[in-house]
Amino acid sequence: MGTHGATHIVWDWNGTLFHDNEAIIGATNAAFAELGIPPITLERYRELYCVPVPKFYERLIGRLPSDEEWEVMDAIFHRYYAEHRVGCGLADGVPGLLAQWGSAGRSQSILSMYGHDELVPLVRGFGIEPHFLRIDGRTGPSGGSKAEHMVRHLEALTGVDPARTVVIGDAADGAVAARHVGAKAVLYTGGSHSRASLEGVGVPVVDTLTEAVTVAEWLAA
Numbered sequence: 712m713g714t715h716g717a718t719h720i721v722w723d724w725n726g727t728l729f730h731d732n733e734a735i736i737g738a739t740n741a742a743f744a745e746l747g748i749p750p751i752t753l754e755r756y757r758e759l760y761c762v763p764v765p766k767f768y769e770r771l772i773g774r775l776p777s778d779e780e781w782e783v784m785d786a787i788f789h790r791y792y793a794e795h796r797v798g799c800g801l802a803d804g805v806p807g808l809l810a811q812w813g814s815a816g817r818s819q820s821i822l823s824m825y826g827h828d829e830l831v832p833l834v835r836g837f838g839i840e841p842h843f844l845r846i847d848g849r850t851g852p853s854g855g856s857k858a859e860h861m862v863r864h865l866e867a868l869t870g871v872d873p874a875r876t877v878v879i880g881d882a883a884d885g886a887v888a889a890r891h892v893g894a895k896a897v898l899y900t901g902g903s904h905s906r907a908s909l910e911g912v913g914v915p916v917v918d919t920l921t922e923a924v925t926v927a928e929w930l931a932a
Contacts, residue, residue, distance in 0.1 A: 718875050718877065718931035719818045719876045721879070726901065727920070734795040756903070760903045789826075826849055861888040862891070875931045877927035883908070883909065886898060886912045896915075898917070899918075
């Protein structure tokens with residue numbers, strides 16, 4: 712249960728709390744290879760990445776993948792990612808930030824477009840699950856909008872006021888989802904988007920999660 716009147720943070724997982732850039736770019740290039748697309752660098756990925764993911768592929772190859780191509784690429788991406796995420800860890804300072812936020816009487820949760828059945832054991836494995844009121848991953852097919860996911864997430868959090876909620880993530884869709892429910896957002900440059908692409912969204916952009924938490928506290932005051 713949330714603390715009435717206190718600021719609540721909804722954290723993104725991939726590219727935010729979980730520093731998985733190397734696994735993401737490797738999985739992306741493995742999926743690209745299926746269509747004969749040359750590999751891209753992390754910098755290029757961060758310049759072009761967008762959701763829904765098929766639109767990202769369109770930016771790179773000049774057309775949307777067919778349904779059959781998308782299914783194959785998506786399967787390859789997730790298989791490669793699952794193999795290589797084991798070498799990834801939490802972003803710098805995450806355990807301390809989560810503990811400090813909770814010890815101040817404030818609440819937090821995770822909302823991710825990563826598959827729920829993979830997300831929960833991964834969070835649990837890092838020993839940080841007790842910090843969160845709720846952990847929600849994707850339960851349907853890959854792709855789709857985070858906004859409706861956010862609606863369901865906040866509805867399930869008793870005592871959490873959207874007006875006192877701040878979404879912290881590394882991608883523009885997090886800010887769009889926050890706006891959809893009347894929450895605020897802070898975007899972090901350590902994940903899937905470049906600073907230039909994030910600055911066009913119209914919310915605060917920071918380079919560290921410590922800064923993100925400081926700005927979140929100020930936004931919801």
